[in-house]
Amino acid sequence: MPAPDLMTAEQTLTGRITTASNATFLGSISDSAVVTKPLAGEKPLWDLPDGCLAHREVATYVASEALDWNMVPRTWLRDGPLGEGMVHLWQETDPEQNAVDLVSVEDVPDSGWKLVLEGEDQAGRIVALIHEDTPALRRMAAFDVVFNNADRKGDHVLALADGHRYGVDRSLTFHGDHKLRTALWGWIGEALSAEELGALSVFFRGWRASSARTWWSCSLPEDRTTHCSLCPVAFHGAIPPPRSEMPGVPWPLF
Template sequence: MSAPERIPPRSVSADDPAVAVLLAEGELTVRGRIREASNAALYCTVTHEGLEAACVYKPVAGERPLWDFPDGTLAGREVAAYEVSRATGWGLVPPTVLRDGPYGEGMCQLWIETAPAGAELLALVDAEEPEPGWKAVGFAEVGEGRTALLVHADDERLRRLSVLDAVINNADRKGGHLLPTADGLLYGIDHGVTFNVEDKLRTLLWGWAGEPLTEEALDVLKGLRKALADGGTLTTALTPLITPAEVDAARARVEALLTSGVHPEPGGRWPAIPWPPV
């Protein structure tokens, strides 16, 4: 009997129903290391039953200890951020799973190809106020005693991401974590420092601080409230990934956003903007 014909690999996209099984069960092959990452992050390919995709694999063994997050929990937080993103319906975090790999258990996330440079989301400008289409973040030192105004685009995709960050309590939303694609989508990555029970929101997306939430955002938050109830679908998904106290804190943040009806403002206990900002 002749050997079966090899099925040519087919790449998958973030919205492909097969991507979850591919990431969770496929064979991981390490191709290189992403050196800019603060923790071990490996560029890989994953193949399964004729499907193939590029992905990022972050083994728990490669996580650096942090004083304010328990050791060995960052990978689970990355998956938890994806689960919340999925529950919003906004698709802001690439498909992400927790699985075993060449260096032990870790997070595995679909690789996102970014759009060519051109559609900028962040900028430093020599002005006191942002131009139309931009929102002010604050003034930044740019050397030789000079300051410039840090601004981000008044972009609905970023506004949705700012709401997601408020829910997951993202302590590290940098410019380099924003991945716009050629087809007009936007993804956020690197969610290892999220879901702390203390308010640690640090982000470059403060442009809407204090402004009313959109009706769309309020509807999404109402859906999260339901999904985070005891026995809710999102509570069930998060329970193996973060602690019960952290699930309770996420539930409280959703409730606080619905009660206030506005985008959160810096709390003052922690630096509001991550460093470095990119």
């Protein structure tokens, strides 16, 4: 849970992120800069219940903390100027770093990066989608498989100056059907580390026990998704390939 003042102190709004598909605002609580998404600003989706996207954002934070992977900014539900909604702490990114990038095929680095796909841009140039080859991003890729993230765009991976990486905009998670769409496909078939597998196995055992439900600060109808999605990662020890007729990457990519 966030500090008491983050739950009770006045929340003010200072601007709106107009590129977001749902109503998303910048603001502050006490001395903390925050991003907030009110429930009232969520657009209905044909394949998810109404009014639950903020809860899924919180659920992924709870899961990240349970795994001790620290890949989701502190996130919680609270009342605000536009009613109840999701709030997470603002993270200042480094404009000189990109954890996921789109480059010319001639500029794909020889090492330190993973190639996801090649395609043609609007100008007819052949470009490549690439991402960092780091343990932090590999954990994020496994996390997205486990929690069925349908919208891991490239700029949903925040690159901080100290090298830390956060994943944001996680409202399309925990669906009961396979929905995985991500820009982080560079490790398909590669073995996860013992630490990664150990954390997922501990989480899996805890999730099956009723007491583990207290990890969740909300009620979601797709509880079974975690059980189903963990199996190919935790038991096969690698990132599985796309496995449905749906596109494996989100659109747009960024």
